[in-house]
Amino acid sequence: MSQLPHLPRLTLVEKIAARWTDGLPAGAVVRQGEFVMIRPKHVMTHDNTGAVIPKFKSIGATRIHDPHQAVFAIDHDIQNVTAENLGKYAKIRAFAQEQGVDFYPAGTGISHQVMVEQGYVVPGAMVVGSDSHSNLYGALCALGTPVVRTDAAGIWATGTTWWQVPAVARVTLTGKLAPGVVGKDVIVALCGLFSHDEVLNHAVEFVGEGVASLTISSRMSISNMTTEWGALAGVFPFDEVLREYLDSRADVFAQATSHDALPGERREGSLGRYSRDDVARWWSTRDAIAADSGAHYAVELTLDLSSIVPHVSGPNEVKAMSSLPEIEAKHVVIHKAWLMSCVNARVEDLAAAAEVVRGKKVAVGVEFFVAPASSEVRAEAERLGHWQLLIDCGATVLPAGCGTCIGLGAGLIKKGEVGISSTNRNFEGRMGDREGLVYLGSPAVVAASAIAGYICAPTAFAAITPRISITRTASAPRAASVATIIAGFPQALQGRALFMDRDNMNTDGIFAGKHTYNDKLTASEMAAVVFENYDATFRDQAHAGDIVIGGYNFGTGSSREQAATALKYFGIPCVIAGSFSETYKRNAFNNGVLCFEAPEFVDALRLDARTRPAVKTVDMGALSIDFAAGRLGWNHREFPFIPLSPVAQELIVAGGAEVVIQRRLAANVAGCVKA
Numbered sequence: 101m102s103q104l105p106h107l108p109r110l111t112l113v114e115k116i117a118a119r120w121t122d123g124l125p126a127g128a129v130v131r132q133g134e135f136v137m138i139r140p141k142h143v144m145t146h147d148n149t150g151a152v153i154p155k156f157k158s159i160g161a162t163r164i165h166d167p168h169q170a171v172f173a174i175d176h177d178i179q180n181v182t183a184e185n186l187g188k189y190a191k192i193r194a195f196a197q198e199q200g201v202d203f204y205p206a207g208t209g210i211s212h213q214v215m216v217e218q219g220y221v222v223p224g225a226m227v228v229g230s231d232s233h234s235n236l237y238g239a240l241c242a243l244g245t246p247v248v249r250t251d252a253a254g255i256w257a258t259g260t261t262w263w264q265v266p267a268v269a270r271v272t273l274t275g276k277l278a279p280g281v282v283g284k285d286v287i288v289a290l291c292g293l294f295s296h297d298e299v300l301n302h303a304v305e306f307v308g309e310g311v312a313s314l315t316i317s318s319r320m321s322i323s324n325m326t327t328e329w330g331a332l333a334g335v336f337p338f339d340e341v342l343r344e345y346l347d348s349r350a351d352v353f354a355q356a357t358s359h360d361a362l363p364g365e366r367r368e369g370s371l372g373r374y375s376r377d378d379v380a381r382w383w384s385t386r387d388a389i390a391a392d393s394g395a396h397y398a399v400e401l402t403l404d405l406s407s408i409v410p411h412v413s414g415p416n417e418v419k420a421m422s423s424l425p426e427i428e429a430k431h432v433v434i435h436k437a438w439l440m441s442c443v444n445a446r447v448e449d450l451a452a453a454a455e456v457v458r459g460k461k462v463a464v465g466v467e468f469f470v471a472p473a474s475s476e477v478r479a480e481a482e483r484l485g486h487w488q489l490l491i492d493c494g495a496t497v498l499p500a501g502c503g504t505c506i507g508l509g510a511g512l513i514k515k516g517e518v519g520i521s522s523t524n525r526n527f528e529g530r531m532g533d534r535e536g537l538v539y540l541g542s543p544a545v546v547a548a549s550a551i552a553g554y555i556c557a558p559t560a561f562a563a564i565t566p567r568i569s570i571t572r573t574a575s576a577p578r579a580a581s582v583a584t585i586i587a588g589f590p591q592a593l594q595g596r597a598l599f600m601d602r603d604n605m606n607t608d609g610i611f612a613g614k615h616t617y618n619d620k621l622t623a624s625e626m627a628a629v630v631f632e633n634y635d636a637t638f639r640d641q642a643h644a645g646d647i648v649i650g651g652y653n654f655g656t657g658s659s660r661e662q663a664a665t666a667l668k669y670f671g672i673p674c675v676i677a678g679s680f681s682e683t684y685k686r687n688a689f690n691n692g693v694l695c696f697e698a699p700e701f702v703d704a705l706r707l708d709a710r711t712r713p714a715v716k717t718v719d720m721g722a723l724s725i726d727f728a729a730g731r732l733g734w735n736h737r738e739f740p741f742i743p744l745s746p747v748a749q750e751l752i753v754a755g756g757a758e759v760v761i762q763r764r765l766a767a768n769v770a771g772c773v774k775a
Contacts, residue, residue: 109392111268112335113303116243116389120226122260130265138263142169142220143255144229146211147176147617150188152252153195159762161257167200170256171220173211177617178501179509209474209500210442212236217476219349219372223338223382224389232659232683233442233524235327238335239319241342241389245333246659246683250690250757266332267398269302273310275406280559283318284444284542287325288411290403292421293568298399300653301682303333305391310405311336316345317448324443325524328418330653332682338386346379397573404567410557414539416528425563428556436519437550440471441505444522444543447480453547454486456558457493463553469511471498507531507613513538520549527608527657529633585728586746588753592727593673595647597720597734599705605650606657609634616660623669630666635716644671647723649705651677655684664688678702689748692756701732701739
């Protein structure tokens with residue numbers, strides 16, 4: 101922590117982080133890069149609650165430290181009505197009842213939409229979720245960020261977890277969106293225009309006069325997909341637009357009496373509710389959660405909203421961006437269209453799509469699937485007439501949940517098919533067959549494409565060059581040092597280097613989404629499917645003891661921890677990359693999987709690999725690692741890396757965070773007994 105003699109100038113993210121840091125001394129602040137213990141307002145888990153429960157019990161905990169902090173919302177595999185899956189959901193419900201935790205059953209809605217609708221997300225709060233799209237909460241001026249399952253178990257047990265305050269980026273939005281252009285177009289454009297890790301592992305603050313023109317639904321779309329942009333959070337300010345939204349939700353809460361639970365609410369008086377008086381109180385102190393003038397940002401970007409036209413991402417790559425005028429000229433024929441997900445299935449989205457399809461029919465040869473973000477959203481869309489218009493055009497209705505977006509349930513893409521989706525991800529193999537092609541677009545674009553039979557917008561847009569700028573702030577160099585090696589951690593390691601020259605290697609490529617919620621998979625079965633969506637030949641050529649080397653932003657995408665543990669079960673002693681997704685790195689260390697960054701080494705491998713056979717996994721020969729000196733030895737050359745701290749080493753030696761937490765809980769109990 102920093103104790104400053106003068107008034108510090110802080111970013112919004114630093115201010116919110118300080119509010120939820122556990123044990124912060126009076127007058128102290130937190131800065132970008134600092135490791136802190138946080139006690140978030142809420143922690144959300146969904147279907148993966150079933151996997152968090154045994155983790156929670158394995159660390160020796162029996163009661164959730166603060167039942168009001170946890171929220172369970174089922175949304176991922178809800179179309180699976182097998183006895184096994186329904187039994188898992190029943191166990192989660194029973195655990196919620198036993199612990200006194202708010203529980204939202206399958207059909208209530210997508211967890212992030214539920215968290216916002218039911219009032220758990222408020223300005224200035226820190227709300228975490230065991231899901232990579234917890235960034236969405238930033239639309240409400242909250243610090244929403246993902247945690248992994250082990251973190252969730254630790255928060256259940258103690259109320260706290262460790263967190264590193266990320267570098268903060270500021271995105272200034274100027275101008276105003278043209279009619280027919282929405283938040284999805286903005287974030288798709290940002291992902292494509294700034295596609296070289298400008299905000300990787302940063303928290304992004306959106307500012308500027310353009311913010312006021314964005315609806316809360318558009319802000320939710322943008323905050324949600326800052327995940328795909330590589331950021332850990334995407335936060336909007338507390339302004340009049342947000343205040344009006346909060347007042348409208350307070351009115352909904354007020355209309356429900358103590359005897360009338362809101363849709364999906366588990367018990368009376370859910371802690372998610374708030375009143376107009378609460379909103380007025382938050383508004384009166386909003387300066388406490390506003391960035392200071394002169395605060396330091398690691399990078400600053402600007403985007404003129406008036407220069408944005410509808411855009412699509414793909415195929416099978418979020419950061420591959422095309423404007424609608426550009427892709428319409430290619431006449432890309434589609435077979436499937438999806439209007440769903442936590443990024444784009446709210447009332448505003450359904451209304452836009454309904455207006456496009458009014459009086460029309462889905463094109464021959466196209467399947468159009470629609471799922472609302474929540475049961476409340478569907479009810480409102482039905483009341484307003486939007487839902488019936490979508491049904492009348494020939495759409496197939498799916499339940500309020502994740503479904504096809506995660507590759508589960510009906511409507512999956514088949515080999516050779518092309519689809520356009522309003523979801524947030526189109527990774528190869530995520531939404532079905534890995535040889536299907538998926539593009540991403542706004543609800544209106546999805547609807548128009550379903551009617552036309554090819555990717556298009558409902559109205560014509562002229563080609564415009566987006567107006568952008570970027571300013572980087574030089575960061576202080578990190579000095580390498582000789583590490584203290586704790587007992588049990590190796591001084592050195594040797595193995596064969598297997599290089600995967602792929603930036604943004606996503607977790608679907610490492611461990612396919614279709615296996616994620618199969619809790620019965622054994623360690624050997626998990627190892628047997630590693631990298632199947634990226635390189636199906638990996639398992640034939642790799643051996644235990646090999647060292648995997650990736651490109652930059654390794655492990656991006658979903659927060660599934662199996663993408664780390666499957667490599668551990670295969671026998672990979674460590675993973676090296678130019679950089680890692682922060683969520684992947686957290687999953688790795690929390691499960692005792694060693695990983696570290698060595699960008700100079702990766703760049704050298706990349707040059708050498710160009711002279712070798714063009715395969716996805718390249719055998720680069722012998723590699724030696726000196727952990728004490730922070731040096732890699734390869735091909736008669738040496739490359740530096742930052743030595744691992746004793747804290748990181750302890751996680752590896754213990755085999756993961758669960759054991760470390762368990763030991764500390766035991767030590768606390770012993771200390772209490774002695775006292």
